Amino acid sequence: MGKRSGCAINHALEIFGDRWSLLIVRDMAQKGHTAFSQFRTMSEGIASNILSDRLARLEAAGVISRQPDAQDGRRTRYLLTESGRDLIPVLLDIMAWSFRHDPSVNVSPAMAARIARDRDGLAAEIRAKLDGQ
Amino acid sequence: MGKRSGCAINHALEIFGDRWSLLIVRDMAQKGHTAFSQFRTMSEGIASNILSDRLARLEAAGVISRQPDAQDGRRTRYLLTESGRDLIPVLLDIMAWSFRHDPSVNVSPAMAARIARDRDGLAAEIRAKLDGQ
C-alpha cells in the first residue's frame, strides 16, 4: 500500500477516492446505519463483496470502527470514528455543490439553504444524533 | 451512463469518484495548470490515456472547458468552469480534514489554520488568480 504522494488531496483519495466508500459514510451519517445488511439496502446497490472490502479499508484508515454486538452475536456494528464524523461538513459541502450545479439532485432547496447559511451548525446536529450510538 | 441514484453525494461521485479527477482539479486550482503536459508532471504520475479520459469526462460533466490555443495550434487549454471553481472550497476542506487526521500530510499548519479560520476568503484568493486565465 505505498502512497503515491504526500498531498492532502491524494491522501483523502486513497481513503475514499472510489465510487462506494463515501456512500457508506453517508448512510452512517444521514440514516444512522450501523449494520452490513443496512448498507446493502442503499439505493445504489452495493455488492456484498465490495461492501466487505470497503468496510475493511475504512476501518484500516481509521474512519470507522467495527464492534461485535453484545445483544446479538451475529451482528457487527460499524460506527463512525471521530475522523469519520469529521467528514460530515465535507459531505454537506459536496451535497450543496451538487445541488448548485444540478438542481435535479435529491436535495431540497431548504436543505441547500441551511448548508449555505449554517453548515457547521447542521453538522453538529447530525453529529449529536450519532452520539446515541 | 445511467445514474445510480439521485443522491447528491452519488451525483458528485459519478463526476469525481475516482483516484484522478480531483487531482486534475487540484492542479488547475493550486498550480494554475492548463495543459495536458502539465498534468502529466503531477507527482502521482498519471498515464496519458487515463488523463485523456478524465479530461473528457470532466468536460462532459461541465467542470472544465477545453479551448484551442490561439497562439500555438498544437496546444489545448483546459480551464475550470464556474462549477469547477466552485469546488475550491470543497478541496480546501478535504485538505484540512487530511491534515487534522494525518499531520504527516504536506499541508503547513499555517495553511490548515487559514482554512479553519477563513476558508471562503482563501477560496476567493485562489479563484482570483484563475481569473487571469
Next chain:
DNA sequence: CCATTTATGTTGCAAAACGCAACCTAGTTG
C-alpha cells in the same frame, strides 16, 4: 432441541477499468 431463518460475509468467474510502453499526427521551430 432441532429445523429454519438471519447476519455477515467468501468464492468463482466474467466484464470493465487501469497502467505501461510504444506509436501516431498535426503544428511549430531552427
Next chain:
DNA sequence: CAACTAGGTTGCGTTTTGCAACATAAATGG
C-alpha cells in the same frame, strides 16, 4: 524541410468490479 513538441491513441497484460451462488455462526420458533 528536418527535427521537435503537444496531445493524444493503441495494444496488451494486470487489477478491480459486479453478479450470483455458497458458507458459517448465531438466533428463533415450534
